[in-house]
Amino acid sequence: MSTIESVLHETRIFAPSTKFVEQANLADIEAYRALCAEAERDYPAFWSKLAQQHILWHKPFTRVLNDSEPPFFKWFEDGELNISYNCLDRHLANQPDKIAIIFEADNGDVNHCTYRELYQRVCQFANGLKALDIKKGDRIIIYMPMRIEAVIAMQACARIGAIHSVVFGGFSAKSLHERIVDAGAAAVITADEQTRGGKNHPLKATVDEALSMGDTDSVKSVVIYKHTGVDIAWQNNRDIWWHDLIHGKQGECAPEWVNAEHPLFTLYTSGSTGKPKGVQHSSAGYLLGTMISMQWVFDYKPTDIFWCTADVGWITGHSYVAYGPLAMGATQVIFEGIPTYPDAGRFWKIIQQHKVTTFYTAPTAIRSLIKLGADLPQQYDLSSLRLLGSVGEPINPEAWMWYYTVVGQSRCPIVDTWWQTETGCHMIAPIPGAIPLKPGSCTLPLPGISAAVVDEAGHDVELGKGGFLVIKRPFPSQIRTLWKDPARFKKTYFPEDICGGRYYLAGDSAHRDKEGYFWIMGRIDDVLNVSGHRLGTMEIESALVANPLVAEAAVVGKPHEIKGEAVVAFVVLKGQRPHGAQASEIAGTLREWVAREIGPIARPEEIRFGDNLPKTRSGKIMRRLLRSLAKGEEITQDTSTLENPAILEQLKQPVS
Ligand code: WT7
Numbered sequence: 102m103s104t105i106e107s108v109l110h111e112t113r114i115f116a117p118s119t120k121f122v123e124q125a126n127l128a129d130i131e132a133y134r135a136l137c138a139e140a141e142r143d144y145p146a147f148w149s150k151l152a153q154q155h156i157l158w159h160k161p162f163t164r165v166l167n168d169s170e171p172p173f174f175k176w177f178e179d180g181e182l183n184i185s186y187n188c189l190d191r192h193l194a195n196q197p198d199k200i201a202i203i204f205e206a207d208n209g210d211v212n213h214c215t216y217r218e219l220y221q222r223v224c225q226f227a228n229g230l231k232a233l234d235i236k237k238g239d240r241i242i243i244y245m246p247m248r249i250e251a252v253i254a255m256q257a258c259a260r261i262g263a264i265h266s267v268v269f270g271g272f273s274a275k276s277l278h279e280r281i282v283d284a285g286a287a288a289v290i291t292a293d294e295q296t297r298g299g300k301n302h303p304l305k306a307t308v309d310e311a312l313s314m315g316d317t318d319s320v321k322s323v324v325i326y327k328h329t330g331v332d333i334a335w336q337n338n339r340d341i342w343w344h345d346l347i348h349g350k351q352g353e354c355a356p357e358w359v360n361a362e363h364p365l366f367t368l369y370t371s372g373s374t375g376k377p378k379g380v381q382h383s384s385a386g387y388l389l390g391t392m393i394s395m396q397w398v399f400d401y402k403p404t405d406i407f408w409c410t411a412d413v414g415w416i417t418g419h420s421y422v423a424y425g426p427l428a429m430g431a432t433q434v435i436f437e438g439i440p441t442y443p444d445a446g447r448f449w450k451i452i453q454q455h456k457v458t459t460f461y462t463a464p465t466a467i468r469s470l471i472k473l474g475a476d477l478p479q480q481y482d483l484s485s486l487r488l489l490g491s492v493g494e495p496i497n498p499e500a501w502m503w504y505y506t507v508v509g510q511s512r513c514p515i516v517d518t519w520w521q522t523e524t525g526c527h528m529i530a531p532i533p534g535a536i537p538l539k540p541g542s543c544t545l546p547l548p549g550i551s552a553a554v555v556d557e558a559g560h561d562v563e564l565g566k567g568g569f570l571v572i573k574r575p576f577p578s579q580i581r582t583l584w585k586d587p588a589r590f591k592k593t594y595f596p597e598d599i600c601g602g603r604y605y606l607a608g609d610s611a612h613r614d615k616e617g618y619f620w621i622m623g624r625i626d627d628v629l630n631v632s633g634h635r636l637g638t639m640e641i642e643s644a645l646v647a648n649p650l651v652a653e654a655a656v657v658g659k660p661h662e663i664k665g666e667a668v669v670a671f672v673v674l675k676g677q678r679p680h681g682a683q684a685s686e687i688a689g690t691l692r693e694w695v696a697r698e699i700g701p702i703a704r705p706e707e708i709r710f711g712d713n714l715p716k717t718r719s720g721k722i723m724r725r726l727l728r729s730l731a732k733g734e735e736i737t738q739d740t741s742t743l744e745n746p747a748i749l750e751q752l753k754q755p756v757s
Contacts, residue, residue, distance in 0.1 A: 125534020237262030246295035269414025379584030390526030390578025391425030493633025525578030559600030
């Protein structure tokens with residue numbers, strides 16, 4: 102059964118235990134409702150109060166929301182602050198020796214870094230960046246392993262007002278190149294290699310390849326963190342070792358005060374066209390979102406050991422590794438490796454060893470761990486856990502129940518958090534002491550977040566009916582624009598033809614049940630969610646047709662037990678349709694080709710060959726049909742408009 106089908110039958114409810122409620126930051130539904138009512142009563146006053154409570158301002162703001170040029174909203178616009186100051190300096194007075202990061206390497210080595218040490222290391226590196234003549238507003242690409250240095254690089258950029266753009270270490274040279282060019286980056290920060298699951302993978306060599314692809318003159322420096330010590334190619338006057346850059350630099354660096362709306366970072370994400378979108382976030386509004394969600398959704402306590410397993414290459418790793426936990430002064434675990442190395446008990450072992458209290462991961466990881474060892478968690482002491490979290494895709498109730506009973510021992514609420522790269526922080530998620538849970542539902546919007554399910558005209562649909570998921574009012578942590586492309590920003594998120602461009606369109610469909618709980622049904626655009634990562638079908642299609650063998654390609658998703666969704670590619674070759682061993686060989690070549698062009702996460706699960714694709718008489722590819730074929734369903738749709746029905750037979754079977 103697919104996730105969507107199984108959530109439709111879900112009726113169980115799980116209220117938090119008395120013990121959880123007694124310690125919760127927000128302990129009953131009335132407290133939640135009171136906050137929602139406060140936001141309702143005076144929206145600017147609600148956000149203004151939170152922004153004053155949570156953020157340390159260098160210059161206080163006097164204006165809360167400027168909505169004079171929708172959808173380009175500004176929050177706290179005349180205020181000034183520094184994000185790194187808010188994450189580090191603020192803890193120096195009262196808790197300099199508190200551990201900020203417990204780092205566990207792929208090979209199991211553990212290092213601790215206190216707030217004072219982190220502050221010094223960030224300052225040193227920030228001074229290094231300044232020595233490279235990097236200035237406020239410059240864009241810096243970070244292509245790093247999941248190690249403390251990745252966070253240091255991000256925080257150092259924030260400290261000097263440079264705009265970072267982290268590229269996940271699994272992305273290919275071509276994807277990296279695309280992002281470097283779009284950002285017009287002044288520098289790239291990388292490492293010689295990264296290590297995951299006992300294997301080393303090149304990073305610097307990939308940067309070299311990306312920088313040889315043209316249009317990269319903006320890049321003046323490449324900073325390389327020495328991790329594995331492997332030999333790397335070197336370009337004098339451009340390349341510099343991390344350790345040489347910080348050598349002799351001061352452990353103090355005055356923060357660059359920036360305007361509240363100064364871009365903290367851009368982060369690229371897939372959309373319905375072939376070109377990734379550079380989602381641009383603000384400084385103050387973004388930080389506020391990460392802090393209030395730490396407080397509300399993660400019920401943050403100073404005694405917590407917080408662990409978000411996401412890589413800093415994704416928004417989850419930005420908000421709940423690099424910024425939110427540090428701003429709150431939390432102790433957090435950062436893990437370099439993968440859940441299945443050296444065995445499928447790795448996560449549970451880390452929780453036991455570091456006494457993790459709050460554990461936040463993705464449904465795909467949970468499903469793969471169930472498959473590899475459903476009873477493994479019982480071999481570890483997981484009694485430190487008090488709260489579990491899920492993110493990235495709907496969690497199927499079966500995985501939810503296992504997570505709840507086996508990992509959380511029926512003691513820990515699960516916060517199923519719906520949000521996006523564009524929203525910066527959780528939008529719809531339970532406040533765990535206040536809101537009873539239903540497996541597979543992300544429950545209710547956070548206070549101040551006007552999430553709704555509407556029809557094309559923008560009217561709320563009846564409870565139980567599906568519609569577009571929108572957020573009606575602007576909120577502080579939302580995307581400000583797409584880097585250098587305000588027109589695409591407007592068209593994508595505030596399209597005229599849906600709700601008249603008035604509401605933020607999330608790109609998901611959803612429905613609400615009788616109690617108003619939200620159930621996410623999937624994307625409304627040509628975007629797939631593979632293992633919690635967004636992949637544009639067009640991007641994969643472009644990669645396929647870039648191969649000299651391929652004439653035409655169409656990509657769709659099909660339900661997958663572990664990944665949630667898997668990539669299925671229908672391909673027409675320039676020559677004859679291949680058969681037998683030749684077909685398998687070409688399919689293998691094309692799968693690897695896509696992995697190299699985009700990154701291994703985009704590698705198609707299946708490739709099918711046809712003499713043509715199913716098209717209407719006007720030449721439009723019938724994706725609906727392809728989706729049914731990929732799922733192995735009987736074709737019940739109307740195929741009367743199909744020009745070439747015979748090819749459906751050809752496309753039924755995957756190449757073995
Ligand atoms: C898309 C956003 C937010 C960080 C990770 C992914 C899907 C995300 C959930 C959830 C159902 C979810 C949506 C959304 N999604 N969380 N809890 N339940 N669906 O960030 O790459 O920007 O993807 O992920 O489809 O639109 P992203």
